[in-house]
Amino acid sequence: MSTPIAAPAFVNRHSFIELDARARAQSLMDPGSWRELVGPFDRMESPWLPLQGIAPQSDDGCVVLKGTIAGAPSVVIALEGGFQAGSMGEVSGAKMSAALDLATQDSQNGKKTTAILLLETGGVRLQEANLGLAAIAEVMASMLALREHAPIITVIAGTVGCFGGLALAAGLSSYIVMTREARLGMNGPEVIEQESGIEEFDASDRGLIWAINGGEQRVAMGVADELVLDDAQKIGAAVQSYVKAGLPQVHRSQQVELYRRRIAALDASAQIDPLMLRQSWNTKTREGDTR
Amino acid sequence: MELLEFDYPSAVRRVTRKAHVGVVGSGDMEVLMEPAEQHGAHVSIRTSVNGFGGIWKAVLDRFFARYDGAVRIHINDAGATPGSVMLRLEQAVEVIER
Numbered sequence: 396m397s398t399p400i401a402a403p404a405f406v407n408r409h410s411f412i413e414l415d416a417r418a419r420a421q422s423l424m425d426p427g428s429w430r431e432l433v434g435p436f437d438r439m440e441s442p443w444l445p446l447q448g449i450a451p452q453s454d455d456g457c458v459v460l461k462g463t464i465a466g467a468p469s470v471v472i473a474l475e476g477g478f479q480a481g482s483m484g485e486v487s488g489a490k491m492s493a494a495l496d497l498a499t500q501d502s503q504n505g506k507k508t509t510a511i512l513l514l515e516t517g518g519v520r521l522q523e524a525n526l527g528l529a530a531i532a533e534v535m536a537s538m539l540a541l542r543e544h545a546p547i548i549t550v551i552a553g554t555v556g557c558f559g560g561l562a563l564a565a566g567l568s569s570y571i572v573m574t575r576e577a578r579l580g581m582n583g584p585e586v587i588e589q590e591s592g593i594e595e596f597d598a599s600d601r602g603l604i605w606a607i608n609g610g611e612q613r614v615a616m617g618v619a620d621e622l623v624l625d626d627a628q629k630i631g632a633a634v635q636s637y638v639k640a641g642l643p644q645v646h647r648s649q650q651v652e653l654y655r656r657r658i659a660a661l662d663a664s665a666q667i668d669p670l671m672l673r674q675s676w677n678t679k680t681r682e683g684d685t686r
Numbered sequence: 687m688e689l690l691e692f693d694y695p696s697a698v699r700r701v702t703r704k705a706h707v708g709v710v711g712s713g714d715m716e717v718l719m720e721p722a723e724q725h726g727a728h729v730s731i732r733t734s735v736n737g738f739g740g741i742w743k744a745v746l747d748r749f750f751a752r753y754d755g756a757v758r759i760h761i762n763d764a765g766a767t768p769g770s771v772m773l774r775l776e777q778a779v780e781v782i783e784r
Contacts, residue, residue: 415709434706435706435716435718436704436706436718436720445687445732448687448734449687449734450687450710450715450732450733450734450762450763450764451710451732451762452709452710452716452762453706453716453718453760453762475709475711477709477710477711477714478709478710478711479710
């Protein structure tokens with residue numbers, strides 16, 4: 396019975412991807428420090444889904460925990476990718492932007508509160524149409540207000556990934572942490588294939604999709620900050636390090652001229668190669684730094 | 687979508703805690719289990735899949751043949767199979783009786 400079993404390290408790791416949104420959020424916070432705001436028993440659910448014959452979820456797929464991370468006041472906002480693909484509806488959007496606004500208020504009152512967004516989402520919930528779009532605008536406004544005071548750390552673990560309007564919101568965050576399984580992009584592969592044809596993008600070609608949208612590529616081309624293993628401890632450690640780092644000198648989305656120059660320099664006459672983007676974009680240099 | 691309601695007046699043992707388990711994802715469901723306000727147990731279900739009222743009743747009859755807690759159960763269902771339904775109910779009991 397005492398013979399040790401030689402299992403590779405990844406067998407014993409505690410997968411983050413396999414956790415639901417609530418367990419993911421809990422795993423990032425200091426044990427015993429958190430409480431949930433507007434939880435499932437408050438039954439703040441979508442009024443629009445039942446009208447369309449779809450069962451709603453009692454938390455509308457958005458989990459908000461307030462507590463501490465490495466002792467620092469934090470709020471974790473997690474989208475549940477299993478419910479309606481983590482899509483943003485009226486209620487989940489209101490929960491997210493209100494939680495960010497509370498963090499801004501606390502920060503203004505001297506209790507600097509970092510926000511961690513766990514984004515597993517296809518973007519706007521189509522069944523809620525304009526209300527979902529408006530919610531994303533509100534979330535982005537709330538993010539811009541909070542990042543004046545405290546960092547916003549986005550974690551995209553997979554396997555839904557982060558697409559649509561919330562990919563734009565992710566772009567406003569101070570730091571983005573991704574796994575190799577995660578994807579980040581504006582239009583999802585199926586949407587591109589449907590709109591522009593299979594010659595433009597083959598949504599069944601997983602290698603192609605991950606070469607463009609995958610976490611490894613997004614970090615290597617410098618639009619995300621850190622690639623981590625699907626391991627709750629490692630993701631927790633990465634989040635803690637950014638909580639401690641505080642605000643970056645400049646946010647990625649403020650580097651408008653840098654990205655304009657980079658896009659202008661691309662040669663669109665030939666197919667752009669993901670590896671070429673890695674080489675030419677990932678200078679690890681933020682605008683204003685000396686080259 | 688269909689709304690179903692069931693009563694189990696013989697489940698009268700008091701419980702004091704709440705449990706929330708599961709996700710309303712394809713083939714899955716969420717359970718909210720909490721102490722009943724009235725006598726006995728009450729179950730309400732909102733399911734995206736119509737026409738399975740008889741099977742819901744059979745699964746719940748079997749569940750309450752073994753469980754006697756006076757609980758109020760609400761289920762949001764996205765097509766969980768009878769086996770998954772039973773597992774989610776038992777998981778909720780595990781949380782509430784812990």
